[in-house]
Amino acid sequence: MASPIYATADSMPFSPTGTGANHALKGIILVGGPSVGTRFRPLSLDCPKPLFPIAGQPMIYHHVSALAKLPGMREILVVGFFENSVFDRFLTEVQLEFPTVPIRYLREYQALGTGGSLFHFRDQIIRGDPDQLFVLNADIATSFPLTDMIKTHAKHGGVATLLANRVDRSLVSKYGCVVADPETKEVLHFVEKPESGLSDLISCGIYLFNREIFDVMRRALQERQAKIADSGYDDSIARGGAEKFMLEQDVLILLTSAKKLYTHICHPTKDFWMQIKTGSSVIPANRMYLQHFLHAAPRKLSNAPKPNLNDLTNLTTGGNTTATVIQPAYIHPTAVLHPTAKLGPNVSIGPRVLLGRGVRVRDAILLDSVEVKNDSCVLNSVVGWDSKIGSWCRVEGAPGESNALNATLKGYKIPSATILGKDVTVHDEIAIRNCIVLPHKDIKTSQHNEILM
Numbered sequence: 251m252a253s254p255i256y257a258t259a260d261s262m263p264f265s266p267t268g269t270g271a272n273h274a275l276k277g278i279i280l281v282g283g284p285s286v287g288t289r290f291r292p293l294s295l296d297c298p299k300p301l302f303p304i305a306g307q308p309m310i311y312h313h314v315s316a317l318a319k320l321p322g323m324r325e326i327l328v329v330g331f332f333e334n335s336v337f338d339r340f341l342t343e344v345q346l347e348f349p350t351v352p353i354r355y356l357r358e359y360q361a362l363g364t365g366g367s368l369f370h371f372r373d374q375i376i377r378g379d380p381d382q383l384f385v386l387n388a389d390i391a392t393s394f395p396l397t398d399m400i401k402t403h404a405k406h407g408g409v410a411t412l413l414a415n416r417v418d419r420s421l422v423s424k425y426g427c428v429v430a431d432p433e434t435k436e437v438l439h440f441v442e443k444p445e446s447g448l449s450d451l452i453s454c455g456i457y458l459f460n461r462e463i464f465d466v467m468r469r470a471l472q473e474r475q476a477k478i479a480d481s482g483y484d485d486s487i488a489r490g491g492a493e494k495f496m497l498e499q500d501v502l503i504l505l506t507s508a509k510k511l512y513t514h515i516c517h518p519t520k521d522f523w524m525q526i527k528t529g530s531s532v533i534p535a536n537r538m539y540l541q542h543f544l545h546a547a548p549r550k551l552s553n554a555p556k557p558n559l560n561d562l563t564n565l566t567t568g569g570n571t572t573a574t575v576i577q578p579a580y581i582h583p584t585a586v587l588h589p590t591a592k593l594g595p596n597v598s599i600g601p602r603v604l605l606g607r608g609v610r611v612r613d614a615i616l617l618d619s620v621e622v623k624n625d626s627c628v629l630n631s632v633v634g635w636d637s638k639i640g641s642w643c644r645v646e647g648a649p650g651e652s653n654a655l656n657a658t659l660k661g662y663k664i665p666s667a668t669i670l671g672k673d674v675t676v677h678d679e680i681a682i683r684n685c686i687v688l689p690h691k692d693i694k695t696s697q698h699n700e701i702l703m
Contacts, residue, residue, distance in 0.1 A: 273400070276325050276380040277317035279310055280364055281388040283331035292671035292688045293529045296635060298336050300328075300388045303617065304532055305539035306550070306580035306598050308340055312539065313386050316394035318348040324378050326351055329367050330388075331358040364497035369467045376461055383463065385497070387455030391535035392523040393542055394456075395516065402435070402514040403458050410463060410505050412437070413456040414513040415523045425525070426453035426498050430513045437511040442498045451515065453498070454523050463501070466508075470500040529686070530666035533630060533647070536615055537596040540578035552581035554593070573605070588624075606641070613649075623678075631668040634689065640678035645670065648684050 281300040290299045301308040310328065317326050328337060337355045345353050356371050368375065368385065375383060382403070384396060395413070403411040414428050422444065428451040429439035441448060474495050505511035516523055522538045524531070543550040554573040573587035576594030585603040593599065593611045600617045606624040615632045622628060623641040630647030639645060647667035668682055671689035676682060681696040688703055
């Protein structure tokens with residue numbers, strides 16, 4: 251007889267359409283806290299990583315939007331150990347956009363790990379008797395194939411379904427590696443960051459659980475505490491207390507051994523996924539979202555706003571009435587763009603940005619109140635809040651994508667996007683290539699492959 255901690259397919263209500271539409275759902279977004287995400291600096295010095303804008307919206311807005319649109323979604327919980335005030339404005343804004351789905355923040359008393367945080371708030375999570383729980387890591391960019399995951403979950407008798415993606419085997423050691431049965435999609439083996447590539451499948455940090463998962467978590471916590479007792483070492487200070495345990499290392503391994511963990515594999519052409527670890531990774535994430543919107547949600551993209559020419563220092567427009575925009579691009583309606591400026595593709599322009607005559611921007615994110623003066627070029631770069639770039643400047647990151655999970659190696663900047671922190675001033679006729687510039691710097695000479703402290 252099956253163990254009582256695991257549900258069977260017969261015990262779950264099944265939608266006639268196979269989509270799980272009859273199920274009551276809850277969504278949980280794990281955002282961590284200020285002591286994690288250090289590789290995201292300097293961007294996280296002035297904005298919590300989960301709220302950094304990508305494709306015109308805070309990082310976790312894309313998660314909330316995908317969850318809120320699911321039929322049967324009862325509540326969305328954001329879980330982390332940031333101060334409560336950090337998410338107040340964001341939660342107010344998304345609650346107005348999605349008024350039918352309550353959205354709340356639950357603050358951990360300390361870092362409890364991805365498993366410990368869920369188990370600590372288990373009473374809040376199961377309140378209202380949800381049938382299934384979506385758990386999403388915050389630091390990912392994806393097409394969120396959540397409806398397809400529900401369909402996959404309905405077909406098997408497991409407790410959990412994880413989203414998996416195929417990557418080059420040389421990259422598997424950086425992620426959780428999944429070995430799955432090619433026919434049934436049952437997970438046969440799960441290893442977090444293996445030394446060698448066992449498979450080309452990795453876990454994407456999105457999980458769909460039956461509510462029985464908390465019984466599995468209780469067992470994982472008990473096993474961890476037993477190991478501590480057997481070793482005679484109390485790591486409550488070093489590891490954050492007796493409640494701390496990890497979903498990936500402690501829980502998924504138990505599910506795998508019990509043959510109750512399955513995968514839904516991302517579609518190779520329809521879906522996309524990437525991890526957001528370093529500041530440079532927001533450039534490919536921004537591109538992926540914008541390219542996805544181009545086909546799936548074109549209304550989220552923007553055309554150039556018609557400028558008020560009184561705001562521009564040079565009225566020579568060359569006959570153009572608006573800036574040239576190569577889609578996909580997101581442009582905030584308060585941005586002021588000279589009609590001779592050219593933007594795109596894969597560009598996000600924040601509020602109150604001012605672009606002068608002849609400016610060229612491509613594969614870049616320009617944050618609030620950035621000013622770029624005439625004839626300057628910004629490529630493969632993130633320009634931080636309130637920064638100013640002079641005339642005839644070139645701010646450029648390394649083209650292509652870096653798969654590195656760190657911004658530096660042995661003290662040197664890994665070739666990737668250039669990042670200017672908040673309130674950086676770049677003087678006229680300066681070139682900055684493949685650099686990270688910390689906030690409040692005044693750049694008077696050209697810089698290449700540097701970290702400017």
